[in-house]
Amino acid sequence: MFGFGTLLYVTLLLLNAVAILNEERFLARIGWARNSAELYGDTESVKAKLINLISAVRTLMRIPLIATNVVVIVYALVLG
Amino acid sequence: MSHFQGQMGGQPQNPPMRGAFSPISAEQQQQFAYNSYPNQQPPQNAYSQPQPTYPQAQYPQQQPFVQQPVANQSTPYGMFAQNLQNNQAAQIGMQFAGNAMNAMQENVQQNVERYVSMRQLKHYFDVSNIYVLSKLRALVFPWMQKSWHRYAERDQTGQVVGYKSPREDVNSPDLYIPVMGLVSYVIAIGLIIGRLGVFHPEDLGYTASSALGVIVFEVLLIKMFCYLLNVGSELQFLDIVAFSGYKFVTTILVVLLKPWAPWWMTWSAFLYFGFALVFFMIRSLRHALIPESSSVTGVNVHRKRRIHFLFVIAMTQFLYIWILMQYKSSN
Numbered sequence: 001m002f003g004f005g006t007l008l009y010v011t012l013l014l015l016n017a018v019a020i021l022n023e024e025r026f027l028a029r030i031g032w033a034r035n036s037a038e039l040y041g042d043t044e045s046v047k048a049k050l051i052n053l054i055s056a057v058r059t060l061m062r063i064p065l066i067a068t069n070v071v072v073i074v075y076a077l078v079l080g
Numbered sequence: 081m082s083h084f085q086g087q088m089g090g091q092p093q094n095p096p097m098r099g100a101f102s103p104i105s106a107e108q109q110q111q112f113a114y115n116s117y118p119n120q121q122p123p124q125n126a127y128s129q130p131q132p133t134y135p136q137a138q139y140p141q142q143q144p145f146v147q148q149p150v151a152n153q154s155t156p157y158g159m160f161a162q163n164l165q166n167n168q169a170a171q172i173g174m175q176f177a178g179n180a181m182n183a184m185q186e187n188v189q190q191n192v193e194r195y196v197s198m199r200q201l202k203h204y205f206d207v208s209n210i211y212v213l214s215k216l217r218a219l220v221f222p223w224m225q226k227s228w229h230r231y232a233e234r235d236q237t238g239q240v241v242g243y244k245s246p247r248e249d250v251n252s253p254d255l256y257i258p259v260m261g262l263v264s265y266v267i268a269i270g271l272i273i274g275r276l277g278v279f280h281p282e283d284l285g286y287t288a289s290s291a292l293g294v295i296v297f298e299v300l301l302i303k304m305f306c307y308l309l310n311v312g313s314e315l316q317f318l319d320i321v322a323f324s325g326y327k328f329v330t331t332i333l334v335v336l337l338k339p340w341a342p343w344w345m346t347w348s349a350f351l352y353f354g355f356a357l358v359f360f361m362i363r364s365l366r367h368a369l370i371p372e373s374s375s376v377t378g379v380n381v382h383r384k385r386r387i388h389f390l391f392v393i394a395m396t397q398f399l400y401i402w403i404l405m406q407y408k409s410s411n
């Protein structure tokens with residue numbers, strides 16, 4: 001039940017969820033925007049690192065995520 | 081036939097080892113297997129056995145049939161071996177194949193070296209018997225361990241280079257016990273399912289995949305928290321894998337009890353070994369995660385957060401052991 005394939009699916013879904021967070025409509029509203037003033041001095045707090053992590057995932061992983069999603073969708077359609 | 085037996089002694093002549101990863105091609109195997117019997121007749125004894133169809137099967141085994149040589153006229157392989165030794169072009173071809181094999185092996189080594197440092201891996205597998213026994217005792221009876229301090233390795237100038245290898249330092253994490261633990265866990269689950277009568281061979285694969293999934297999940301979680309809490313080089317990636325793999329030792333002990341012991345015994349063993357593992361993890365990771373206050377200057381440490389983090393790592397071991405204890409039972 002907790003196999004490796006399930007783990008891959010779960011991480012793919014979670015990465016998708018992080019990737020589709022909208023910068024201006026959502027993250028800015030709750031104060032997690034990337035360029036807000038409070039972050040300039042302090043790069044080591046947990047919140048700053050979390051924001052960096054989220055923005056890194058969104059920047060770097062969009063295109064590989066598209067490719068991986070297409071592969072997984074085709075796989076799920078063909079093989080059930 | 082005395083000359084015949086004195087020559088060989090019943091063992092196949094081994095081809096020279098070119099490193100652990102180079103497969104011997106089929107022709108070379110045959111050449112070395114038949115090398116000591118260049119021109120002999122097959123003995124007419126009662127131990128005649130048919131020649132194998134695939135030559136790869138001959139190499140690691142010392143079967144009695146190799147005593148009978150492949151003669152020139154008995155099988156097609158005999159003529160092939162003859163031609164190999166007499167033919168110059170074939171010899172050159174085989175040398176070329178050997179060189180190509182070596183070049184490929186070096187190429188693979190370099191590529192692998194970029195992703196996984198072999199020297200570091202060897203450091204983690206450098207264990208001795210005493211180390212393994214002490215570590216197992218520390219996992220199962222952690223209160224008996226006197227000191228949890230890890231010794232630092234120093235180079236010639238006295239600088240701290242890393243940590244001492246497991247052979248010299250009982251508290252250094254290794255990867256031998258986790259790997260063995262994983263394999264033993266898969267076999268133990270297979271054993272239990274087999275005794276219950278519902279075994280299918282693919283269950284071994286499912287179990288291995290599940291165990292690997294638990295380890296990967298835990299390592300990823302710890303790595304992410306380490307990034308968030310600025311835990312840098314004190315806790316290496318392979319250290320995390322090693323500490324994550326130590327739980328298999330206690331899991332095997334509990335999971336072997338589960339089908340055959342009364343439920344209270346299983347759960348009390350679960351609690352005891354779970355707390356033992358928690359104690360082990362806390363004591364082992366304390367030096368890495370929570371620096372002593374004298375050695376920290378100018379770095380934002382968040383001591384309380386790290387203590388919470390350590391506690392969370394330790395307590396989730398219960399969850400992982402519980403996950404690993406689930407197997408398909410008879411319905």
